[in-house]
Amino acid sequence: MVARVGTVAFQGVEVIDIEVQVSITPGLPSFSIVGLANKAVAESRDRVRSALAAIGLSLPAQRVTVNLAPADLPKEGSHFDLAIGCGLLTAMGLLPMEDMAGYTILGELGLDGSIRPVAGVLPAAIHANAGDRGLICPAGQGGEAAWAGGADVVAPQTLVALLNHFKGDQVLSRPEARAAEAAGPALDLADVKGQETAKRALEVAAAGGHNLLMIGPPGSGKSLLAARLPGILPPLSAAEALEVSMVHSLAGLLEEGRLIRRRPFREPHHSASMPALVGGGLRARPGEITLAHCGVLFLDELPEFSRPALEALRQPLETGQVSVARANAHVSYPARFQLVAAMNPCRCGHLNDPALACNQAPRCAQEYQNRLSGPLLDRIDLHVEVPALSPFELDQPRAAESTATVAERVAAVRAVQAERYHALAPEARITCNAQADGEVLDRVARPDAAGRALLVEATEKLRLSGRGWHRMLRVARTLADLEGAETVGRAHIAEALSYRRLVPGR
Incomplete structure (x- = not known):
């Protein structure tokens, strides 16, 4: 038998x-x-x-x-x-x-x-x-x-x-489904002094699900801002919570069998290898980008990551999934994450401060920034400078606008986007502007005559790629949503262009 x-x-x-x-x-x-x-x-x-x-x-x-x-x-x-x-x-x-x-x-x-x-x-x-x-x-x-x-x-x-x-001697009762408890209150955006431009970019990134790159000297608040992004993002939907929990269950990271309800925030060290970042190894395990699915992947000191590891991010940033091909395994993992990166303008970090800059500036800045390829930067929607704070700004009291206030605006905008895309393409499962493809963008983000003229002129002068054109429209659509505008206007295109500049010094 x-x-x-x-x-x-x-x-x-x-x-x-x-x-x-x-x-x-x-x-x-x-x-x-x-x-x-x-x-x-x-x-x-x-x-x-x-x-x-x-x-x-x-x-x-x-x-x-x-x-x-x-x-x-x-x-x-x-x-x-x-x-x-x-x-x-x-x-x-x-x-x-x-x-x-x-x-x-x-x-x-x-x-x-x-x-x-x-x-x-x-x-x-x-x-x-x-x-x-x-x-x-x-x-x-x-x-x-x-x-x-x-x-x-x-x-x-x-x-x-x-x-x-x-x-039948001792029948076990059915276990109860449990959700993870909140790990504590979210970090408050009001704790970050100054940096109003960066805070605005952070809100735009949260509202539309856009990738963000912050550039500034050490101690200017880049990591503080990035750590506060999960607090202003809307909570996971039931379907997203199940997807995230499945990924963490496969990785053996689901604590006490509790379903995850808060968006993941992963911040690997810049010494992380390519398999650690995108997945792989002998058993083709999920990497950091999969563990950040439906959440935030924060890469601090971006140029310090190995070039192959960074270039491996290009496909997942476009497709929302990663395929790991090995001799003994060929598997796919979900990887729909929001990339937030931070970097210094040069190795010493003080490129724009003559008193602190090293004697190799600006040549050292060009070498440092050239570690990032153009195709990778083209996939980052928002580039924002985070300058050093002056003593006057450091001496000011805490900002009045808290994480809860910004989170309310972001949640309202995300709800509008989810309803819009569900009505247009329910099978595509688009939840925010950053996930919209070219065909959908033509229907929801077509600018008015003045905005279109500005976009065409900017594309010609800045030599934007087709990807850059569509990403510009996505950001402009988010800016219009934040204002409650039905149509993308010239002002929205202009602000989107201000976030699309290249890394300074390149």
Whole structure:
């Protein structure tokens, strides 16, 4: 007799059904796992054997063979432990085969028989629910699985609890879905003194979902401004919260199985490698841009990042997803993030201050800024200078306008945009101006005669690319939305042009 239970494997965000087949046959005592398993899966033999011993059971003195089908698909991770253990218990007659056939099982086994957390429970639960199956997962992640909907979720802490549940001795209650609690109040924009132009650019970026580059000397407030962007962004919608939580679940970063409700804010160090930033490595794991999905990716000291890592951002910035191609894997991850970058004008940071600038200025500035390619800068909608604050500005009291005030305006503008694009192209799932393509822009952002004349003239003089033309229209549409204007006018085009200047000194 061959016992069969179900589990899953992951390829990017795709969930693939795996059948665990367990056969106990006469022969010399052995325990083998086949089906293209990696080392973590092969080591399940020892974990399963010790977990069974911890609850007073032992493997039969026969030949035990475990097959993970389909056998030609690579299997990775420790989440196969529980499915292998349940398959063995089913083959030994300790769990009912007809009941186990209706569940997808994943979890890591401890040597003491405990069931430990694993990555990917939320997408596995959604996949199981779509197939009208239940889910067996670790107790600490039951709340995560409960977000999948009506699927039957069994979340035991130990193998003994699982056995008692199916025997009817101690039935486990269905876990409750939980959302992550707020990590504390958002950082207040009123704490940033001066920098009114940069604050305006930050509000425009939040209102339209635009990418932003801030350029200024050290200590001028670039990082302070970037850290306050999540506070003025609208909260995640239900669909976005589920997408973000699925990504973090796959990465094993979903704390206590709670759904994420606040937009991610990722700020990798400039020493981050290309696989760390865009995803990859031996197991093609999600990178920082995927972990920033539906949120903000802040790259401080932008020119200090490696050139290949920065150039790898170009495709995700356009498409909203990243494809990681490796010899042993080819996976895609969502990467619809908002890029906020900061940089000094030169290596010493004091290009425009003769008293502090180094003796290599302005040549050092050109070399420093040339680390950023034109195609990458062309994908950043807003370029804004953040000058050093004067002693007078530093001595002023806190600004009157708080994060809550700006967030209200941004939320109102985002609601207008979501309604507009849903009416025009509901299948495209456009939620803000930065996601609108050329065809949609022609319908919603066509400027009036004066604005169009200015845009044509600026395009000719500044040698804007086709991408630059469309990004200019997106920013102008956002500026019009902030004013409540139906049509994009000359003033909106002019302000959008002021944010489109090149990095100074190039």
